[in-house]
Amino acid sequence: MPNMDISLKEMMGIDGAVGAAVVDYSSGMALGVLGGSKDLDLQVAAAGNTEVVKAKLRTMDSLGLKDTIEDILISLGSQYHVIRPIAGRGGKGLFLYLALDRTRANLAMARHNLRAIEDKLDI
Template sequence: MANLDLTLKDMMAVDGAVGAAVVDYDSGMALGHLGGSKALDLQVAAAGNTEVVRAKIRTMEQLRIKEDIEDILISLSTQYHVIRPVSGRKGKGLFLYLALDRGRANLALARHRLRDIEENIEV
């Protein structure tokens, strides 16, 4: 089981990572974050992406879709932003947020790595 610091370090080890956060989507607060920049404020990203997660969960409930969200992808011209809700008991109510440099990242490998990280998170 990985603790919060190790989880964040593992996320930042993904090729092309520019910022990572573990976020509580009930409160919108980042429990921890690494990376970021003036252009990528991870506290603001955590709060904003909480609304994305809440909206998707609400929509799925309205549509009566009984599946788990694997991840939510936001693609920008120079970045990928990957949101992965934590599905295990130990991380329920959390999501992983990873911002990637689109020119350096392999999206498929990043999603695969996030899945592995999510399976081992312990907060």
């Protein structure tokens, strides 16, 4: 099973990827990052998207929804940001974060590939 470094490289191999991270949403800390740019600070993105995940979990709890988050998609003018909480095998409290360039990405394939990477990830 791939470790975090291999999984980050696989995430960056997804068409249109500009940044990838594995994030602990209890602390907001990125456990691993790859890519990014002067316009995309992955440490800041990890901390900020932690609040997105926590807010969605609180809302689901308030609504009494007994379900799990598959992924959260944020569509920006030039990018897609995909947040995928890790299910099973010690991944509780972690999520995969992938930033994509909209002009180069196929969102459906990116989500499919991210799911496959999550399934293989060994943390």
